[in-house]
Amino acid sequence: MNKILTTISILLTTLLLATSCTKEQSRCSTCPDADGAQAKDYIVFKSNIRLGGKEVRATDECFDVSDQIGVYARGAEERNNLHYHATPGGEIAIFHPTTTSDRIYPSTVKELDFYAYAPYRTAVQKGIIHLNLIQEPVDLLWAHHREVAPRVDKKEYTLLFGHVLSRIVFTIQGLPAGVTLQSMQLQGMVVEGDFDVLTGELRTPYSSKETLPLTVGADKHSASSLILPRDIVDAQLQLTLSNGRTYTKEIKQLDIISNKIYYYNITLDEQQGGISIDLVNGQIVDWEDDGTVSNIVATPTETPTPTPEPKPAGENIYNVDLTQVARALPLNDDFAKGGNDNDPFALPGWLNKALVGARDFQKRSYGDVHYAQANAFKSADPVNKCVLITPRLQMTAGSSYTVELTYSSGHTNGATFTVQQLDKDGALVKTLEVINDTTAPDGYGNQHYKKSYAIAGSAEAGYIALLYEASQEPLHSTTYQVEALTVK
Numbered sequence: 001m002n003k004i005l006t007t008i009s010i011l012l013t014t015l016l017l018a019t020s021c022t023k024e025q026s027r028c029s030t031c032p033d034a035d036g037a038q039a040k041d042y043i044v045f046k047s048n049i050r051l052g053g054k055e056v057r058a059t060d061e062c063f064d065v066s067d068q069i070g071v072y073a074r075g076a077e078e079r080n081n082l083h084y085h086a087t088p089g090g091e092i093a094i095f096h097p098t099t100t101s102d103r104i105y106p107s108t109v110k111e112l113d114f115y116a117y118a119p120y121r122t123a124v125q126k127g128i129i130h131l132n133l134i135q136e137p138v139d140l141l142w143a144h145h146r147e148v149a150p151r152v153d154k155k156e157y158t159l160l161f162g163h164v165l166s167r168i169v170f171t172i173q174g175l176p177a178g179v180t181l182q183s184m185q186l187q188g189m190v191v192e193g194d195f196d197v198l199t200g201e202l203r204t205p206y207s208s209k210e211t212l213p214l215t216v217g218a219d220k221h222s223a224s225s226l227i228l229p230r231d232i233v234d235a236q237l238q239l240t241l242s243n244g245r246t247y248t249k250e251i252k253q254l255d256i257i258s259n260k261i262y263y264y265n266i267t268l269d270e271q272q273g274g275i276s277i278d279l280v281n282g283q284i285v286d287w288e289d290d291g292t293v294s295n296i297v298a299t300p301t302e303t304p305t306p307t308p309e310p311k312p313a314g315e316n317i318y319n320v321d322l323t324q325v326a327r328a329l330p331l332n333d334d335f336a337k338g339g340n341d342n343d344p345f346a347l348p349g350w351l352n353k354a355l356v357g358a359r360d361f362q363k364r365s366y367g368d369v370h371y372a373q374a375n376a377f378k379s380a381d382p383v384n385k386c387v388l389i390t391p392r393l394q395m396t397a398g399s400s401y402t403v404e405l406t407y408s409s410g411h412t413n414g415a416t417f418t419v420q421q422l423d424k425d426g427a428l429v430k431t432l433e434v435i436n437d438t439t440a441p442d443g444y445g446n447q448h449y450k451k452s453y454a455i456a457g458s459a460e461a462g463y464i465a466l467l468y469e470a471s472q473e474p475l476h477s478t479t480y481q482v483e484a485l486t487v488k
Helices: 002-023
Strands: 044-049 068-074 079-086 093-097 111-118 128-132 141-148 156-163 166-173 181-189 192-196 201-203 210-213 222-227 232-241 246-254 260-269 274-286 351-356 362-366 369-374 383-389 400-410 416-423 428-435 449-456 461-471 479-487
Touching: 044 068, 044 111, 111 156, 166 181, 166 232, 181 222, 210 222, 246 260, 246 274, 369 383, 400 416, 416 449, 428 449, 461 479
Parallel strands: 044 156, 166 260
Antiparallel strands: 044 093, 068 079, 068 111, 079 093, 111 141, 128 192, 141 156, 166 222, 181 210, 181 232, 192 201, 232 246, 260 274, 351 383, 362 369, 369 479, 383 461, 400 449, 400 479, 416 428, 416 461
């Protein structure tokens, strides 16, 4: 009798375990799939890095298998500092959980937030990463993705990373023949800060000031370093040349913003026995390189001629009117004259065109603010692309110009807004920036946001194009409102 009861007990236990495993198949990291493999319904992340028009972090133009990120999840459950690693191949990496305990599973909660940073580190307490640019000069990257009304069948999300820190570059001019830069440092610098992965905030409560060494570039005429995005006050730049001479120059104040590179020229004046630093005409650009200094060739007082991107087939990518008489600069059209509200935006000489789907830029206003608005909210088309292009602008090849953009954004959930320079034939010269604003998924965040881009004119004439792109996976509500675009 005991043997019979024991046998029945074992059979019942086995049956209950099997049933439990089947019910929890979508959540169980150790339950086998039907084919005997481990469960594969966990979330992975498609990731790239915000690098101007390139949008890829590159090791030989592709992600390296050794790239690792830390992920925090908020929504159905709270998950902290999960370890994800990149699979090899391709310009855009796919990050997978390193162990079964690092897996995140799809959820149907109202909102799901993912926060990520790179490179991964094990010692992160309460989402705070301590930075010390002397002890550990790491280029920290951060991304935040909010998913509104997630779908249980969606298992891939995109993380768009940006640089938390900034970079400063000094190039010395007027060196005697055979003399090179040996070393450079910034004295009186705050080098410590705490970065909050869950808010994207970098706090610098540390008041002590240190000497920050700069890395001399391969050209032996320039040096650079990561710096904290905060005001530089009462610092000193000191450099030593290969002939043994040392020079020091005071820097009273510089305002530093994250995800920017600051280029400054240093001029050596042997007759006066000193150096001067041009802090007024320094070039400030979005971080578009991989952080190395070997390719620093920009002269801050001049705008370098951009390297053209490959021209698409047909060259005139948006079929702009090439017969227009080029308009003399500056361009500063009044957007209040762009037509009636809720009608297609229209200004003389401007091209407003739906490329995919029926959406184009609409004239809108709020109070005294007039703007050209693009969104795909409630669109019946699976993909929406539209472009707004300036009139043909009179330019001189190699001359420097400034493009200034003022816009607002809201209900952001994935649509992009790209600023492009076209040449006289309507061909793409350079992507100035790909904007993917995620700051305000439930309303309006960036209000009257201002961008500035330095360009070099192509031959005779050119255009500036604003490209809106959205798909319905999920339905894109992202709205961009262009309030002003000037070229001067």
